[in-house]
Amino acid sequence: MTATHTGPGHVSSAAPSPFPPIEEYAYLSDCHTGALVAPDGSVDWLCVPRFDSPSIFGSLLDRESGLFRFGPYGISHPTARHYVPGTNVLETAWRTKTGWLVVRDALVLGPAAPDDDVNPHTRPPVDTDATHVLVRTAEVVAGTVGLQLICEPVFDYGRVPAEWQLLDGDRHAADATGAGVTVRLATDLTMGIEGGRVRARHVLHTGERAFCALSWATGLITPADADQARAAIEQTCEFWRLWLAQARIPDHRWRDPLQRSALAIKGLTYAPTGATVAAATTSLPETPGGSRNWDYRYTWMRDATFTLRALHLLNLDEEAEEFMQFIADVQPTEDGSLQIMYGIDGRRDLPETTIDELSGYNGATPVRVGNAAYRQRQNDVFGAVLDSILLHTRRSQRLPRRLWPLVVSQAECAAKAWSEPDQGIWEARSEPQHYVSSKLMCWVAMDRAAKLAVLRGDGERAADWAQTADQIRADILANGVTADGVLRQHYGTDALDASTLLAAVFRFLPADDPRLKATVDAIAADLTENGFVLRYRTDQTDDGQTGREGTFLICSFWLVSALAVVGDLQRARDLMERLLRISSPLGLYAEEFDAHTGRHLGNFPQAFSHLALIGAAGTIILAERLGEL
Template sequence: MLRLTTDRRLGIEDSIAIIRSRMTEGEEAFIALSWTSLPPPRTWEEATQKQWQTTEFWRQWITVGEFPDHPLREELQRSALTLKGLTYAPTGTLIAAPTTSLPETPGGERNWDYRYTWVRDSTFALWAVYTLGLDREADDFFSFIRAVAAEDDLQLMYGVGGERDLPESRVEGLGGYDGARPVRIGNAAVHQRQLDVWGTMLDSVYLHTKSRDQLPEPLWPVLLRQIEQAASHWRDTDHGIWEVRGEPQHFTSSKLMCWVALDRGGPLARLHGEADYARKWDSIAEEIRDDICRNGLDDRGVFVQSYGTTNLDASLLLVPLVRFLPANDPRVRATVLADADELTQNGLVLRYRPEQTDDGLTGAQGITMCSFWLVSALVEIGEVARAKALCEHLLSHASPLGLYAEELDPVNGRHLGNFPQAFTHLALINALMHLIRVEETDRAKQFSPAHRNR
């Protein structure tokens, strides 16, 4: 974390100049946004008091978490603090990023408004906060997910207050960072059809229920409606996890998350005493699995982006993470290694090859969370040394404040896109905990008791 020693002899402008000299471009934009939204202190004493109060709040909050005694502890805490900072307290929502239109590609058109909450983030968010012992944040976010899921149609994203209507518009005549255009307000992706939304929601409920070993009665009709939606529509085309603005396709990862919805639905139904629904959903889950394994694999046994193609896609790194197949399955290993060897550039994972994907836009791309997904997936298939090396490489790209934007330029490591990005930090926590747990398991196997019974 960046620390600036206060000095009464420094004026505000000098202080800002020192801070900016040590920040990345994304951090400068983020801090500038925060700076202008807060009323300035009127005196030096008031500023010092507010700084102390703020520091003390965060110091006390971080002690609530359960962080492992490990060299990676600081990175976990930094990401936890970031997620807390991205949480809207009145509703418990976790926004994707606090910025809009910071360009994914300098001079390009991939400039989006991320000041909303995605249901897709919910599974990773709840997994992260439960793992780190942050139960209050988990309860608040789950309450929000539960509330929006109770509506007839589950959207893929919402406003921080639960708003459903997020019209996208362009601010004409205004250039964003480094002249980036267009500057967008709102996000038209809210109107897209994305089948994975049911899987992420059900996985969230499954995680929440496991942590409490009970399914609240009012939640059952909500689950019933969402699981039945997945059961009815899993054969449909959609715009996929990357929200492509080209033609809908049969994206493999979308089918995968529909499988998650049905797979998690079975145990939840049994917990609620609904054996008939459990059997029905288990059967459909097997049908989806068979369909994916028949149509979503190429001749090498690698899971591909969409049915009928041979395109690689980083979203299929989720195959072992959502337990679709055992980590030692040859198809899982082939997929992870194919992405590691063929979908990376200078050690950073691309989400897909843009020349192979009709996403309706121009310009290259790559999302940092995909690289952290690869760390977790490599651990799952036993490639621990390779996972550690990749993780060290990624951690070396952190900003001076230990933050990550949505993307890292694979050529020069420059942070690109909206900043800081919640999904990146969620994937980071998942990756680090994978490494920490495998180390703990290895140490346990090496332990030899001092005395043996004869």
């Protein structure tokens, strides 16, 4: 197969490939783990029992690393795919030469067990929780269809083939074991073991149904028949609909993308601790065929403020409270600061290794597990945490006692660190710099800490922290602004960086300040491809990596918010409409967008992109509503 090149050394993201386009995957979740389902009905990514566990289906990163297909024999392209409205349950319709088949897929949620032995909870018990079962049902609605089941797990990121054993000679249930993990496949089809895979095939007629289910639950419990499987999916639909009914979604033309973003974010939460994973995947490339491949199945502290803003905007206060408690639980470093990221169970060590046995998505290597950035110094973390605490305090009208020591420690750390260089918000693997956005977020830290101190009645600390905030602001405006009045990437360059749009998002400068307007205009004009925003120009920035990258969706949504803040509301609407039209066919977003081919790049689905969508939409909707007064 010959790759298509769009320039020297650049492989097109639209080159012919056996790997489905990233944006064509569907995402399933039970708030413990997530699965990606390809258009052909194959589960190409699933880690059990939780998001950051090794994969058992890994065809997303190597076509020989495990899959689980349930669909019509001989047909790979469905007629239609959609989420059951208001849910994270997938429904796929297939037209074959002889009939029509409808398949539903769900990671099932049901009545919570008294104790979850699979993924123990640190948060209070809930009424509905993951049952640790993937259920798939099929029904022929017209004619006859040959239904096929193929289940071929390859454990430990594609390194350990499954060993199968039928249960008591029953050809309707079998256990697969490898790398210390056992899963059970149950179905009403008659199965046969073929080496490391199980296969079944059966012709269904109009009105007939079939099911299959994969379990990693305690006792490997599965539905007993098609009726129980169907009931489990209906129960899951009910959970998602009842959850979404709690959200405050404005009656606006963007209601549907807001709902889908809310469901995506909820689907990226790890219910046992309240953490949110940045994405459900590892090593989906930011550069086609390149090495910008990272593991995003962890929780970044910088996501905190954007998560809280989005959840509170949508009235999802319970999720906000759970996330805040996760932040309160994590262990600080030796100097009292928080790491930039933690495991979803709160662990600090996330050592980065490579899985050299995997070919990588469309040849993009290395495949990474873990993320060495956890060791980096990134000074934006203080502002993210303290802004989130202020948001939550104002919403709940109280500052929990256990959060005040965190406020003090993070404010003190920010006061010491703000004048030092760091790796920046984009986690550059190069020499530290005096990044403007890092200092801006330190200003956020001191400004929010001062406001929290006022709320607590600590006037002395409030005055000291406000004074430090003023000092940081003066330093940025003295050293971080070009001769043209534009906020620069770092003190040693005039290069642009989309992270300076946070000056508008966090109200660092007044909306009518000419420096803010100049920064927004410069980024819109000179840091875009086809109107979509880049993080920075890779040829102007030493980030320790090679190759170009796509436009960053979060940065484009930040530009929407910034345009609205400086009063350019129509340009904000125009860009927002363009961004909504490049979502995946199922309304999801990866990390990046290739403006040349229309393909998505990077890990998927990406929480940051959906959080920024909610923030941008909220900014415009608020401005529109205020304009109606």
